[in-house]
Amino acid sequence: MIIDSDAAPATRPPFWRSLYAQVLVAVALGILLGWLAPDIGAQLKPLGDAFIKLVKMIIAPVIFLTVVTGIAGLSHLGDLGRVAIKAFGYFLAVSTLALVVGLVVANIVQPGAGMHIAPAQLDTSHIADYAAKAHDQTLTGFLMGIIPTTPVSALVEGEILQVLFVAILFGVALSLVGERAAPVTDLLERLTLVVFRLVGILMKVAPIGAFGAMAFTIGRFGIDALANLGGLILCFYLTSLGFVLVVLGLIARIAGFSIYRLIAYLKDELLLVLGTSSSESALPNLMAKMERAGCAKPIVGLVVPTGYSFNLDGTNIYMTLAALFIAQACDVDLPLGEQIMLLLVAMLSSKGAAGVTGAGFITLAATLSIVPSVPVAGMALILGIDRFMSECRSLTNFVGNAVATVVVARWEGALDQEKLKEALG
Secondary structure, three states: OOOOHHHOOOOOOOHHHOHHHHHHHHHHHHHHHHHHOHHHHHOOHHHHHHHHHHHHHHHHHHHHHHHHHHHHOOOOOHHHHHHHHHHHHHHHHHHHHHHHHHHHHHHHHOOOOOOOOOHHHOOOHHHHHHHHHHHOOOHHHHHHHOOOOOHHHHHHHOOHHHHHHHHHHHHHHHHHHHHHHHHHHHHHHHHHHHHHHHHHHHHHHHHHHHHHHHHHHHHHHOOHHHHHOHHHHHHHHHHHHHHHHHHHHHHHHHHOOOHHHHHHHOHHHHHHHHHHOOHHHHHHHHHHHHHHOOEOHHHHHHHHHHHHHHOOHHHHHHHHHHHHHHHHHOOOOOOHHHHHHHHHHHHHHOOOOOOOOOHHHHHHHHHHHHOOOOOHHHHHHOHHHHHHHHHHHHHHHHHHHHHHHHHHHHHOOOEOHHHHHHHHO
């Protein structure tokens, strides 16, 4: 266990003292303020940004300590490679299925049909930065970006995959040294307790961050933005909800647990993700809760961080759905062959997108820049509502990674069924 027994109170606290209730009230107040006083709400963006920065500050130590101590506790290093192969196999299968679901729904519902938008008349100045960032997203650049300048720079810069890379190397080295490295392992175990207690302290200000982020979103973009392209938003939310309850629900049932109970178990974190539009804001808590639910530390340490870059179900649904929405809105007819090409390109470009606000939009730009049939300029149509869709992407990604952690732990025989039953019960 990562969290010591002192961290959990003996009695259930009053509802109003729970993180779930506090964030829920904060989100409601943020929406109300952004609606009634949009100028004030738009100025509260620093509150949400500051909270996300606080959490990102602690993510690198959490991943490093969890992965290193988890690998050091493996009986055989061969277990590490086996876990990685199973995890990436799961990621590839489920994330590809998410792309297919988005493609199928877009063809059936056709949310962009009838808009008859001329790409040349769209204002593309606001998407220039996204297009520039997307241009830099090459497969070679992504792979080279996993290797940090120095082992310490990975922790300083906080890039998830760089931290994971260094942690795996350090954990393997620690395991190879053996008994003589026991004092180092013990020190890291103790540091883990301290770091997760720090996470608990930082979560105290989560309602303030959620309040500021939601007030900014409504104040800056307005509730009218929801109505303008409500059909696409509704289609995306319903598709993502269906994917979670049906596809991930079926996977969960096969693995021996209920997706509904898992969602209830993670309700505090899900509400935090909703308020901040970033699944990264709840990453430390997800790792702690997955371990508390019976998943072995090595599994949690490997699956959760890599899942944040390679298992983005919500982002994948969004990419194919949004791409076809733009094509339909601009009266671009995409035959099946080009749709399959779009799917294959999206499979590559979606890998490595971080769980932060805006990453899905950048990844969409990267995909469209390779598929010339769909005009990149069409992204201007959905820029105004991307913030609202970002919340759904983050929620779906978060649940997908939680399911993946339990499934891989079960495959490895590293899942404590009693702890899982107790946690979800």
